[in-house]
Amino acid sequence: MANVSIVLVSHSSKVTEGIRDIITQMVPAVSIGVAGGTEEGEIGTNIDKIKQAIEEVQGEKGVLLFYDIGSAKMNAELAVEMNEYKNVHVVEAPILEGAFVAAVEAGMGKSLEEVQAAAEKNYRD
């Protein structure tokens, strides 16, 4: 995990798996953690899964979190705040396009801030 890592937070594990497949095909050198669906595998989000995904891919360059709708963002932010992670940021960008752009940038060895800025470009309100 020499590069910035990514965590995908979605209401569905199919979404997180699918996005990971799309990204790793082009960028194999970036670790991608997934937190899709609830504990029971239903549609929803789960803060414990998010925490686990972050810890699985955390390296010295940090982690960027991408989320889909509603509770995904709230749980992503809560997971970061409650565990007081450093170098773990929630990114304001569409989950697929944002994570894809971020992975490409991360794969080039860019810093957390650089990767986040690239992903948020065009999207931040």
Add this chain to the structure above:
Amino acid sequence: MELNVANTVKWMTLANEKIQENKTYLTELDQAIGDGDHGINMARGFQEVEAKITATDYDNVSDLLKDVSMTLLSKVGGAAGPLYGTAFLKLSMAVKGSETLDFPKFKSGLAEALAGIKQRGKAEKGEKTLVDVWEPLVDYLNGQNSFNAAGFESVAKEAMEATKDLEAKKGRAAYLRERSIGHLDPGSVSSFYIFSSLAEVLKEGD
């Protein structure tokens, strides 16, 4: 009023009972303007809350409320999880160190909880979310010197009913824009169950 460990356990147990009884109703409300999981989410979360707190011994209300929060955060699965989880966490933090809660402490704790919900959901009053029940209650308590169970419950009920005419600006229902008008907000209804349970428990203890 006094909220102690025993009647806080009662409060949560009664809230769980009401939520289980109305699980289908809450889900129907959420089907109309959301994804139809609010009853399931709340029933799962509060079932776990009751299991957790009835199996644990507590020295003080703050620790109990913290467990309520952590359980809801982990188990609910939808927006209600981080929102109620944050609310009970703020309430627990606001009363840290006190074995029981008197009215002034409860009042300020509830205000902190409301602030937490608003910050977490980036929501304001009038956006057809549970804030539309919590905020009128906090405002009502601010004008009171002691806890009046009947008054508290009726403010909660009116506030819950008033969400029907609102257009949703936050949460899943917001995607429906004006189509959300004419339906109660599911989270406001579940908040009503939580607060009416509190009123019932405190009324008994008079």
